[in-house]
Amino acid sequence: MTKPLIQINHLVKKFGDNVVLNDISETINQGDVIVVIGASGGGKSTFLRSLNLLNVPTSGEIEFEGTNLVGLSEKALDGVREKMGMVFQQFNLFPNMTVLANIKLAPMKVKNNDDAAATAKAKELLAQVGLEDKADAYPASLSGGQMQRVAIARALAMEPDVMLFDEPTSALDPEMVGEVLKVMQDLAKSGMTMVIVTHEMGFAREAADQVWFMDQGVIAEKGTPEQIFTAPKEARTKDFLSKVLAQ
Amino acid sequence: MKKLMRWFMALALSLVAIGAVGAQSVHAADDSLAKVKAKGTLVMGTSPDYAPYEFLVNKNGKNQVVGIDVEIAKKIAADIGVKLVIKQMDFDSLLVGLETHKVDMVLSAMTPTAERKQSVDFSQIYYTASQDIIVNKADAKVYHNAESFVDKKVGAQTGSLQADLVKKNMTDSKLLGLSKVTDLILALKSHKVEGVVAEEPVAKAYVDNDPQLALVKSGWALDPEENGQAIGFTKGADSLVAAANQSIGEIKQQHLIASYTKTAGKYMTQNTANTSMWHYWQYFAKGVGYTLLITAISVVFGLVLGTLFALMRLGHNRLFHSLAVAYIEFVRGTPLMIQVMFVYFGLGLFLDIPALTAGVIAVSLNSAAYVAEIIRSGIDSIPVGQTEAARSLGLSTRQTMTSVILPQAVKNIWPALGNEFISLIKESSIVSIIGVTDLIYQLKVVQTATYKGVAPIFVAMVLYFVLTFSLSKVLGHFERKMQHD
Numbered sequence: 001m002t003k004p005l006i007q008i009n010h011l012v013k014k015f016g017d018n019v020v021l022n023d024i025s026e027t028i029n030q031g032d033v034i035v036v037i038g039a040s041g042g043g044k045s046t047f048l049r050s051l052n053l054l055n056v057p058t059s060g061e062i063e064f065e066g067t068n069l070v071g072l073s074e075k076a077l078d079g080v081r082e083k084m085g086m087v088f089q090q091f092n093l094f095p096n097m098t099v100l101a102n103i104k105l106a107p108m109k110v111k112n113n114d115d116a117a118a119t120a121k122a123k124e125l126l127a128q129v130g131l132e133d134k135a136d137a138y139p140a141s142l143s144g145g146q147m148q149r150v151a152i153a154r155a156l157a158m159e160p161d162v163m164l165f166d167e168p169t170s171a172l173d174p175e176m177v178g179e180v181l182k183v184m185q186d187l188a189k190s191g192m193t194m195v196i197v198t199h200e201m202g203f204a205r206e207a208a209d210q211v212w213f214m215d216q217g218v219i220a221e222k223g224t225p226e227q228i229f230t231a232p233k234e235a236r237t238k239d240f241l242s243k244v245l246a247q
Numbered sequence: 248m249k250k251l252m253r254w255f256m257a258l259a260l261s262l263v264a265i266g267a268v269g270a271q272s273v274h275a276a277d278d279s280l281a282k283v284k285a286k287g288t289l290v291m292g293t294s295p296d297y298a299p300y301e302f303l304v305n306k307n308g309k310n311q312v313v314g315i316d317v318e319i320a321k322k323i324a325a326d327i328g329v330k331l332v333i334k335q336m337d338f339d340s341l342l343v344g345l346e347t348h349k350v351d352m353v354l355s356a357m358t359p360t361a362e363r364k365q366s367v368d369f370s371q372i373y374y375t376a377s378q379d380i381i382v383n384k385a386d387a388k389v390y391h392n393a394e395s396f397v398d399k400k401v402g403a404q405t406g407s408l409q410a411d412l413v414k415k416n417m418t419d420s421k422l423l424g425l426s427k428v429t430d431l432i433l434a435l436k437s438h439k440v441e442g443v444v445a446e447e448p449v450a451k452a453y454v455d456n457d458p459q460l461a462l463v464k465s466g467w468a469l470d471p472e473e474n475g476q477a478i479g480f481t482k483g484a485d486s487l488v489a490a491a492n493q494s495i496g497e498i499k500q501q502h503l504i505a506s507y508t509k510t511a512g513k514y515m516t517q518n519t520a521n522t523s524m525w526h527y528w529q530y531f532a533k534g535v536g537y538t539l540l541i542t543a544i545s546v547v548f549g550l551v552l553g554t555l556f557a558l559m560r561l562g563h564n565r566l567f568h569s570l571a572v573a574y575i576e577f578v579r580g581t582p583l584m585i586q587v588m589f590v591y592f593g594l595g596l597f598l599d600i601p602a603l604t605a606g607v608i609a610v611s612l613n614s615a616a617y618v619a620e621i622i623r624s625g626i627d628s629i630p631v632g633q634t635e636a637a638r639s640l641g642l643s644t645r646q647t648m649t650s651v652i653l654p655q656a657v658k659n660i661w662p663a664l665g666n667e668f669i670s671l672i673k674e675s676s677i678v679s680i681i682g683v684t685d686l687i688y689q690l691k692v693v694q695t696a697t698y699k700g701v702a703p704i705f706v707a708m709v710l711y712f713v714l715t716f717s718l719s720k721v722l723g724h725f726e727r728k729m730q731h732d
Contacts, residue, residue, distance in 0.1 A: 052639055054635055054638065054639065074643075074644060075643065078638075078641050078642070078643050079641070081638060081639055081640070081641045082640065082641025083641075084639070085639070085640075086635075086636075086639035088632060088635065088636060090630075090632050092630075092632040092633060092635065092636035093636075094633065094636070094637075094651055094655070095655065096654050096655050096658060105640070105642075105650060105651075106637075106640035106641055106642060109642055109646050109650060110640065110641040110642060110646070151636075154640070155639075155640070158640060158641060164639075
């Protein structure tokens with residue numbers, strides 16, 4: 001039943017002499033919900049952003065649905081990226097457009113959907129994230145939690161095959177984290193393939209199929225949340241968890 | 248990249264050099280008269296601020312150059328059997344106009360000095376006048392002749408015979424050169440200079456029309472050869488010179504100059520019949536029209552080209568990047584005035600560009616460089632996250648730029664762009680030097696026609712302010728409309 005959606009082979013990323021990703025080979029299957037944890041500077045975000053080539057790998061392969069993305073032209077990449085939704089720490093909503101226009105932009109420009117269809121779809125997604133009343137608001141009038149939910153709806157509007165989350169709750173006030181995690185949890189239940197970089201250990205425990213612990217450019221340990229949180233094998237995993245969970 | 252820049256510079260310089268050489272070698276065989284006959288027009292260049300030789304009148308609502316020189320030119324054209332066309336330029340630019348074939352001949356009360364003879368050919372002398380000095384009436388008793396101006400400042404038209412005479416014969420006086428006689432008279436009235444040297448008919452025209460001025464004889468005994476006036480032609484245009492000389496011969500034989508002077512005098516009294524600024528509103532209206540036209544076209548082209556250059560500069564193509572950088576730096580590093588002259592006279596060697604078009608091209612190209620830098624700074628001010636978000640949604644580079652980045656950039660740079668547009672209204676005034684009839688040009692026309700110096704300046708100043716102030720209000724309205732946060 002499981003088939004590989006993303007196959008990562010010997011992924012290396014260097015910034016100058018600094019090796020950020022050191023020969024990573026992993027498989028992400030359809031329907032997987034993978035939470036990537038680890039200390040800051042361990043390469044988590046770089047890893048995630050390599051998956052849709054926002055960061056171009058120094059070497060290695062990213063196979064998505066059977067095609068190696070490394071070395072593809074920008075034009076060919078455009079076609080791939082629309083199938084890989086991405087949610088950013090800073091939301092990155094387009095401030096000059098209404099919420100509705102933010103969501104409709106890509107379906108209309110990239111998929112050539114007509115306005116009526118795009119609007120209907122956008123309203124449906126806004127309802128899904130609980131913001132149907134904000135369709136005509138501009139981003140600046142929204143709270144952080146609302147903005148991030150719009151950003152998720154915007155990514156979903158392209159009907160992606162996988163959703164990448166880059167620390168989606170790190171820029172939020174604590175009282176708004178819950179509303180965003182709730183949307184993500186619903187999404188996970190619906191069967192969406194998700195790769196999530198986060199510091200929310202509670203979320204990882206509840207929603208993840210697999211937890212990957214990243215340290216010094218490699219996946220140091222991986223397993224079910226149960227394995228990682230209750231019986232970590234590696235010393236550095238234990239060390240990290242003891243620091244994070246002590247808070 | 249530096250290498251590339253050097254290469255471009257070399258290319259630009261050699262193009263100019265080729266142009267210059269080309270201009271020299273064109274006249275190997277003299278077909279000047281045949282050419283004029285073939286195109287059916289004889290183009291005369293003149294600086295119409297020198298009544299009674301050449302000046303402007305409003306005839307049936309249209310500006311028209313009239314005067315003694317124009318009557319002479321009409322006769323020559325009629326004798327050849329072609330139509331006379333008059334092109335207006337600054338006196339300084341007339342010889343360049345000849346060399347670059349903007350005009351076939353120059354009639355502008357010009358004296359065939361030895362220096363000028365090196366670059367152009369002259370007809371025989373058609374008129375000889377004595378030189379006078381215009382002074383303020385209050386000073387008329389202080390100054391008796393040129394000798395009286397020791398240690399004083401004296402004005403003369405830049406590049407004119409009078410300027411040369413001051414340098415040669417009034418070595419104890421200081422020369423102030425300005426390109427317009429009207430400006431010189433202003434300088435005289437505000438005591439920037441104590442006297443203005445001009446030909447007798449010109450000096451008389453000013454004194455007759457202004458009770459505050461008086462005439463002083465220079466007292467110079469001048470050789471008619473270095474004092475008279477002749478028609479300038481492109482070097483080697485022998486057949487055309489011969490045709491002109493034949494007409495001049497007839498003019499002398501039939502004493503036609505006297506009747507030409509009478510005609511000119513009639514126009515002058517018509518001009519000065521009513522010197523109120525209201526009477527000249529059409530001139531100012533026309534000037535405002537041209538200033539707005541030049542600005543509007545230049546804004547559109549400047550914006551389109553500027554965006555293009557900004558994208559080239561920001562893009563990944565190294566050749567385009569270097570081209571854009573070289574262009575922007577070069578244009579920003581040279582004065583607009585030079586660019587206007589380069590387009591009109593320089594490119595004029597290869598293409599016959601009308602003055603208005605040349606002015607619009609130069610101002611547009613200039614504006615593009617500044618707009619490019621404004622747009623670049625606007626694009627740079629958009630966080631990289633916006634690009635990442637757009638690209639991760641599958642938008643192409645181009646869609647990201649046009650749908651996401653540029654609309655936000657325009658909002659950020661709107662005030663700076665607005666400033667550029669406003670300064671364009673003011674800076675476009677430089678096109679008046681090649682004879683485009685914008686507001687500055689009309690201001691000078693009204694000065695010449697009314698013998699009033701300050702009033703037209705004041706009117707033009709108010710008009711410029713009304714234009715820029717209204718534009719800044721309109722831009723402010725759009726700026727507020729764009730605010731969402």
